[in-house]
Amino acid sequence: MLAPTMRPIDTVASAMRALTAHAARTWLTLAAMAFATAAVVVLSALGEGARHYVLDEFTQLGTHLLIIMPGRNETTGGAPPLLGETPRDLTLEDALALRRSRYVAQVAPIAVGAAEVSAGSLSREVTILGSTAAYIDIRRLAMTAGRFLPPGDPERGAPVAVIGQTLAEALFGSASPIGRRIRIGDRRFRVIGLLAAGGVSLGSNLADVAIIPVASAQALFDNPGLFRVLVQAGGRESLDAAAAAVRAIIRERHEGEDDVTVITQDALLGTFDRILGALTLAVAGIAAISLTVAGVLIMNVMLVSVSQRTAEVGLLKALGARQRDVLALFLAEALLLAAAGTALGLALAYVGIWLFNVRFPAFQLVVPIWAPLAAALVSVGAGLVFGLLPARRAARLDPMRALVGR
Amino acid sequence: MIVLRGIRRSFQVGDQVVHALRDVELTLTDGDYAAVMGPSGSGKSTLLNILGLLDRPDAGSYTLDGTETTTLPEERRARLRRERIGFVFQAFHLIARLTAAENVELPLMLAGQPIRERRRRVAAALETMGLTPRANHRPDQLSGGQRQRVAIARATVTEPRLILADEPTGNLDRASGEDVIAALEALNAQGLTLVVVTHDQALGARARRRIRMDDGAIVT
Ligand SMILES: Nc1ncnc2c1ncn2[C@@H]1O[C@H](COP(=O)(O)OP(=O)(O)O)[C@@H](O)[C@H]1O
Ligand SMILES: [Mg+2]
Numbered sequence: 001m002l003a004p005t006m007r008p009i010d011t012v013a014s015a016m017r018a019l020t021a022h023a024a025r026t027w028l029t030l031a032a033m034a035f036a037t038a039a040v041v042v043l044s045a046l047g048e049g050a051r052h053y054v055l056d057e058f059t060q061l062g063t064h065l066l067i068i069m070p071g072r073n074e075t076t077g078g079a080p081p082l083l084g085e086t087p088r089d090l091t092l093e094d095a096l097a098l099r100r101s102r103y104v105a106q107v108a109p110i111a112v113g114a115a116e117v118s119a120g121s122l123s124r125e126v127t128i129l130g131s132t133a134a135y136i137d138i139r140r141l142a143m144t145a146g147r148f149l150p151p152g153d154p155e156r157g158a159p160v161a162v163i164g165q166t167l168a169e170a171l172f173g174s175a176s177p178i179g180r181r182i183r184i185g186d187r188r189f190r191v192i193g194l195l196a197a198g199g200v201s202l203g204s205n206l207a208d209v210a211i212i213p214v215a216s217a218q219a220l221f222d223n224p225g226l227f228r229v230l231v232q233a234g235g236r237e238s239l240d241a242a243a244a245a246v247r248a249i250i251r252e253r254h255e256g257e258d259d260v261t262v263i264t265q266d267a268l269l270g271t272f273d274r275i276l277g278a279l280t281l282a283v284a285g286i287a288a289i290s291l292t293v294a295g296v297l298i299m300n301v302m303l304v305s306v307s308q309r310t311a312e313v314g315l316l317k318a319l320g321a322r323q324r325d326v327l328a329l330f331l332a333e334a335l336l337l338a339a340a341g342t343a344l345g346l347a348l349a350y351v352g353i354w355l356f357n358v359r360f361p362a363f364q365l366v367v368p369i370w371a372p373l374a375a376a377l378v379s380v381g382a383g384l385v386f387g388l389l390p391a392r393r394a395a396r397l398d399p400m401r402a403l404v405g406r
Numbered sequence: 407m408i409v410l411r412g413i414r415r416s417f418q419v420g421d422q423v424v425h426a427l428r429d430v431e432l433t434l435t436d437g438d439y440a441a442v443m444g445p446s447g448s449g450k451s452t453l454l455n456i457l458g459l460l461d462r463p464d465a466g467s468y469t470l471d472g473t474e475t476t477t478l479p480e481e482r483r484a485r486l487r488r489e490r491i492g493f494v495f496q497a498f499h500l501i502a503r504l505t506a507a508e509n510v511e512l513p514l515m516l517a518g519q520p521i522r523e524r525r526r527r528v529a530a531a532l533e534t535m536g537l538t539p540r541a542n543h544r545p546d547q548l549s550g551g552q553r554q555r556v557a558i559a560r561a562t563v564t565e566p567r568l569i570l571a572d573e574p575t576g577n578l579d580r581a582s583g584e585d586v587i588a589a590l591e592a593l594n595a596q597g598l599t600l601v602v603v604t605h606d607q608a609l610g611a612r613a614r615r616r617i618r619m620d621d622g623a624i625v626t
Contacts, residue, residue: 004518014515021503315499318460319513319560320488322481400460403499 006325008156012150015332024303026337029294029301033341034348036294037375039288044371047280053137054272057184058265064105065265066231066243068250072259086261089225092214094250096154097111099329100243101237104231106133109154109215112227115185117210126167127186127209130217138232146178146193149213158217164207184210185220239264278283284371288378295382302334302390313394327395334387335378335380342379346372358401407433408457408568408599413466414450426452427463428622433450434601436567439594441613442603448619450603451572457574457601458491458570459483471567488517492561494571494590498553500545500560506552507532509540510560517564531559535589558589562598570591571602587612 019026054066070090095109111130116123133151148162161182166176169193176189181340191213195206218224219237243262250260306313313326351374413430416423434440436520439580442450455461456468459475475483490595500509507528514524532538535555539601545553554574560568571590575583587609594600604610618626 006516006518010515011517017503106454311499312501315501316512316516317484317498318458318487318493319516320484320564321516322484400455403460403495 001314003216006321006328008328009138011325011328011332012336013028014329015196018305018309018333019336025304029298029337030341030344032034032294032297033291033338033379034345035346035381036287037347038344038352039290040378041346041367041371042352042365044280044284044288045349045365045367047276048366048368048371049278049364050277051273053363054276055269056268056402058272064233064236064239064264066233066239066246067263067265068229068231068267069244069261069263070225070259072262076234088251088254088257090229090260091224091226091227092154092218094253095226095229097249097253098229098231098246100249101242103242103245105234106134106138106232106294107194107234108132108138108230109214109226110135110228111221111223111225112215113217113221113223115220116169117182117184119180121184122171124170126164126165128220129209129211130214130220131211132214134232135211135230138197138230142196144194144196147178147193148193149211150192154213155215157213157217158221159187159189159216159285160192160213161189162195162211163191163207164195164209166205166207167210181208187220189216214276218298220323236266239266280368282325282376291375291378292382294379294387295338298334298337298383298385298389302330302387303393305331305333306390306394309394310397311404312404313397313401314359314404317397317399318403326397328392330391330394331384331387334383334391336385340377342376343392344352345375345379407436407469407471408432409467409469410456411467413453413456413461413463415449415456415461425622427456430466430622430624432617432624434599437594437597438615439591439600439611439613440602440615441610442601442608442616442617442619443605444619444625445609449622450619452573452622453619454570454601454603457568461594488513490566490568491562492564492566492569493559494554494561494569494574496573496576497543498550498557498577500553500556502545504546504590505542505544506537506556506559508561509545509556513560513564518535520565527563528559532556532562534562535559541549550578550580551585554582554586555589556580557594562593566598569601570601571600571620573603573605575606 017067068090070088090107095107098104098107108131113128114125115128116125119123131149132170133149136148144165146162149160150158152158161184163177171177171182172180177194179190182189182191189212195211197207212220231242233239242262246262247258247260251258316326326346353367357364410430410432413427414425415427416425426511444450447557452461456463462476466476470486475486498547499534510528510531511524514527528613529538529541530543535558537552537555537559540548540552545556546554569590574586574590578586590600590602591612602609603612610616616626617624
């Protein structure tokens with residue numbers, strides 16, 4: 001007849017009794033395990049949150065977007081520029097020439113400067129953007145009142161301006177700015193539109209700008225060079241063709257020089273996505289080390305427990321416990337510690353993340369699904385691995401010697 | 407039926423070898439009541455540990471109900487301890503965090519018995535020892551005599567055929583000691599084999615057999 005063995009439920013219940021008998025020690029170990037688990041989850045949520053934040057920002061910028069900047073990108077290689085050579089300006093003519101390509105849907109040249117904007121006795125120093133009617137479509141902006149820059153010959157600079165919410169309030173308070181006259185630098189403009197709020201993207205706060213026709217901006221700042229040219233490709237699939245066309249047209253206009261940098265939004269997105277994804281993993285990995293440290297703590301606690309309970313082990317053996325019964329008892333204690341610590345840590349992390357998200361709605365922490373799973377797996381694994389040594393030590397104790405504490 | 411033949415056990419202490427048992431020969435029939443007596447260090451506990459399968463002799467043969475035990479694997483010896491043998495120790499060896507009932511339940515739990523059966527047997531064992539009102543007390547809430555009776559209940563709850571008691575009254579006053587011995591003798595009266603190590607001449611005199619030891623050997 002097969003000898004009946006100790007029931008698993010009795011093993012777990014006995015382990016629980018042993019843990020609750022040493023409440024202080026148990027709580028300390030649980031706390032270490034819980035904080036380590038919470039660290040893994042919170043840090044990966046932070047990384048994932050950052051990734052989402054950046055991706056959202058870029059998508060807000062518009063879709064199928066190419067960004068063209070003057071000057072060759074050093075990272076693309078090529079011959080180093082000759083000493084004293086300044087990059088050739090990217091001009092309005094260059095920008096308008098891009099419309100020739102059938103892969104290009106819209107082009108918005110951008111000139112940038114800072115100037116004082118005043119109305120009556122009130123004034124404010126803001127960023128001035130010079131662009132065209134296409135800008136509102138490409139950046140997907142909305143108007144609160146009035147209209148955006150009118151379509152028409154971009155080479156002609158009409159004295160009209162579209163302003164952001166903050167600037168409007170600074171100059172006109174709660175009154176409507178539409179139709180009012182303002183001065184930008186030493187020139188006079190008429191306000192024709194008010195931008196809708198919420199246009200914060202890539203660091204430029206669109207609530208605190210004035211947008212004027214690009215030719216007006218060039219005259220205002222006495223600078224024919226453009227800061228950027230935004231190009232919207234016909235579709236996602238024509239992005240690469242559009243980029244190639246842009247490079248070809250500029251090369252042709254710049255006497256064979258490849259002196260602009262073309263960034264596709266997708267490439268940018270992909271790069272950020274990869275960098276932030278790797279960062280999240282790295283941070284979670286570092287946090288996982290603290291889990292292993294917590295596992296070592298479990299081992300220490302269990303070793304102390306075994307040496308304090310040598311006589312108990314001897315007694316169990318005298319009462320007929322087999323090695324595997326004793327092993328299971330002590331392993332169950334280690335696993336219970338790890339599992340309860342993990343559960344506590346997950347609860348802590350989710351409550352913390354929820355509170356953070358309620359408190360700071362602008363930046364949302366996002367827990368990646370793998371994070372709690374990985375944390376649970378690593379901590380229970382650590383409990384198992386680090387619990388095994390003490391448990392085996394207990395199981396192998398000689399019954400007679402253990403009883404008398406030798 | 408217990409038969410020891412040529413049992414030797416020695417311990418290495420530093421660079422000295424202590425001969426705790428020298429060629430011990432002993433036969434105990436079922437229902438025997440033996441008192442093991444002798445000076446301290448004469449090998450009484452070593453003998454009891456070997457009888458209880460807690461220790462293996464260096465040489466010799468020990469057959470328990472016809473089974474040669476010295477060559478059995480540890481697993482089988484654990485099973486024999488679980489099913490055939492009950493221990494009572496001088497230091498009680500109760501688990502401090504468990505109640506009297508839970509301490510008594512331990513050997514049944516190790517044997518994998520179902521809860522209901524366990525409850526029934528524990529209640530009966532405690533009742534026999536007059537401890538029913540103390541079932542839910544922890545050891546530190548019990549007197550020495552009560553603790554030892556809990557230990558006896560634990561030793562008997564699996565209905566073993568052999569009870570081994572190593573100075574069970576050593577930590578008790580005379581009155582409690584009498585109670586404990588009476589409880590053990592009652593078990594013997596039901597047919598259990600009883601081996602008691604004692605220093606007390608009066609207690610020794612009550613046993614059917616007296617085994618006197620000196621320097622690792624049985625002298626009478
Ligand atoms: N585990 C051990 N290690 C070393 N020496 C031991 C051990 N157990 C017993 N002894 C020695 O064996 C001898 C007999 O011990 P024991 O059987 O405990 O004597 P008793 O119980 O008669 O007092 C003593 O000299 C004791 O020191
Ligand atoms: Mg002794």
